[in-house]
Amino acid sequence: MDEFNFIKAIKPKYYKHSSVVKGIGDDGAIIQPNYSQQLVIATDTMVENIHFSLEYMSFEDVGYRVLAANLSDLAAMGSQPLYYIVNISSSNQVSNQELVRIMNGMKELADSYKMDLIGGDTTSSNQLVVTVTVFGQVDQNKKRLRSVAKPGDSVFVTGYLGESGYGFKLLQLGDYQHHNHFIKQHIRPRPRLDFVNTTATIDRICLNDVSDGLSSELNEIADASNVSMLINWEDIPVHPDMTYLEGFELEKLLLSTGEDFQLVGTCSQNDLKQIQINCQHAGIKVSKIGKVLDNNHDPTVYINKNGTKSRLDSQGYQHGKCKGD
Amino acid sequence: MDEFNFIKAIKPKYYKHSSVVKGIGDDGAIIQPNYSQQLVIATDTMVENIHFSLEYMSFEDVGYRVLAANLSDLAAMGSQPLYYIVNISSSNQVSNQELVRIMNGMKELADSYKMDLIGGDTTSSNQLVVTVTVFGQVDQNKKRLRSVAKPGDSVFVTGYLGESGYGFKLLQLGDYQHHNHFIKQHIRPRPRLDFVNTTATIDRICLNDVSDGLSSELNEIADASNVSMLINWEDIPVHPDMTYLEGFELEKLLLSTGEDFQLVGTCSQNDLKQIQINCQHAGIKVSKIGKVLDNNHDPTVYINKNGTKSRLDSQGYQHGKCKGD
Incomplete structure (x- = not known):
């Protein structure tokens, strides 16, 4: 996998959120947090033939679904999506173009929520493993915890x-x-x-x-x-x-x-x-x-x-x- | 892998940073950002027999090394470590106890920097794949970008x-x-x-x-x-x-x-x-x-x-x- 060309293909031309101080292209991303909000972080990993199959899903579907699972966690916390990072491990049988298709499937969903891709990592492996980590913001009084149910609810x-x-x-x-x-x-x-x-x-x-x-x-x-x-x-x-x-x-x-x-x-x-x-x-x-x-x-x-x-x-x-x- | 018992074994009893509003135990973690600092995010994935081998490394070594690679990125951004999240995919041949040993290796290094484990995910796979995402803070005037070299330096x-x-x-x-x-x-x-x-x-x-x-x-x-x-x-x-x-x-x-x-x-x-x-x-x-x-x-x-x-x-x-x- 040619990481350089892959990053070039998926690196955003601009960031939708002005809070992204530094996106892709350094040792890490830098965020200027919104002072009035709390930051929510959720992560999900999906593995080929366990969470998805390329027999009936396209590479775009795979990307879409992993991000969707993460966004569902943000929804369950009552938060608004902001950014995401992606770690993909794949075998040589998956081409750069197919990796880009995974990213495109994510981007389709991410764009509908004005999310920015701010980082990630690609590595070799013998099985396709996709980890997405998402960031959202929530008003401190409107977070939706699983610990706040009350008798009579x-x-x-x-x-x-x-x-x-x-x-x-x-x-x-x-x-x-x-x-x-x-x-x-x-x-x-x-x-x-x-x-x-x-x-x-x-x-x-x-x-x-x-x-x-x-x-x-x-x-x-x-x-x-x-x-x-x-x-x-x-x-x-x-x-x-x-x-x-x-x-x-x-x-x-x-x-x-x-x-x-x-x-x-x-x-x-x-x-x-x-x-x-x-x-x-x-x-x-x-x-x-x-x-x-x-x-x-x-x-x-x-x-x-x-x-x-x-x-x-x-x-x-x-x-x-x-x-x- | 019994996720419930694994989480029970690795969940921190308390969080060192008061900025952790909600750690492990909901759909996502919640952070109250430090107003005067920017947030740095870096991530690295390591795969068995590509980035490490259990032939000469213990499970603790694997955990230590993946976190160390991430912390090196935080250092290269000029930032102070705060939190980390961990995604592990592993086969049935890796026991819960061995997964805990990976986490213990990380914890040893994390504790020396007063870092909090705030989330993650565990999944099945046919190869051991460990992704760590780290969070640090940096003064906005002291971030160390690779884009600021000047002639004469x-x-x-x-x-x-x-x-x-x-x-x-x-x-x-x-x-x-x-x-x-x-x-x-x-x-x-x-x-x-x-x-x-x-x-x-x-x-x-x-x-x-x-x-x-x-x-x-x-x-x-x-x-x-x-x-x-x-x-x-x-x-x-x-x-x-x-x-x-x-x-x-x-x-x-x-x-x-x-x-x-x-x-x-x-x-x-x-x-x-x-x-x-x-x-x-x-x-x-x-x-x-x-x-x-x-x-x-x-x-x-x-x-x-x-x-x-x-x-x-x-x-x-x-x-x-x-x-x-």
């Missing part, structure tokens, strides 16, 4: 769950139609940064993205906030074209598959009403799926399904079903 | 060059004595952050680290600053125990092998005197190796060796020798 999710997993299933069945809604949700998911702006007036929102599956994210919130919650299976939003799926498969897609870049959170019942009004105007679906319980000893997530309440663990398994409880 | 380097490459040669010859000075310089190099503090009073220093080899770094400075320079081969500092090496081998080690985490830079002749006085007190060897020329059209690096002046390209090759020129 409503639990909500954005959009439909399980769409990315269902798209992956279609791909595995040999359906490579990239215009298919679910396949698009898997390959080119849109991070929910629209939710950040739309809910900027709300003081307290506890928030995670659903990248590791609803069960895992709810348990993280419960643990971090030291609360228990009760989720209603029937309230989890399912895309109409997925309702035909068998019970076990649907359960897996909605509760544990993950890679949906939707958001899950909690807030007061009054704030949820306001969020739903704001989001309806912005075309963002927000569904109440449960509540935070008053009892907060031993943080636990429960799920209510067909009148049966059971414990929902991080992996999506339901333990100790006790009918009518 | 002296060119200098810290320490001895070629030590890391020579250590690697010894390892290849089967000498695994980790207390050997050169092997230590290869496996556990000390980034030159001591130079940053020692030269903090100097206004302008053009600076790079020597990670890609002296020839490459000098050409980067020449290009970025749009200047030419003349280096004297005889002035390049060689460790006494390396002077026995054959001419060709020594040339390669001093000019192109790299991975030395020494610094190379330029400054005014007067400032170099002050730098040498300050550095002598601090036990840092600083050698003048050449000068920036007045002629700055077509930035070129020349080397003077045994009365013969030739052009030194990025790879360390010497072109168009013209005796007595």
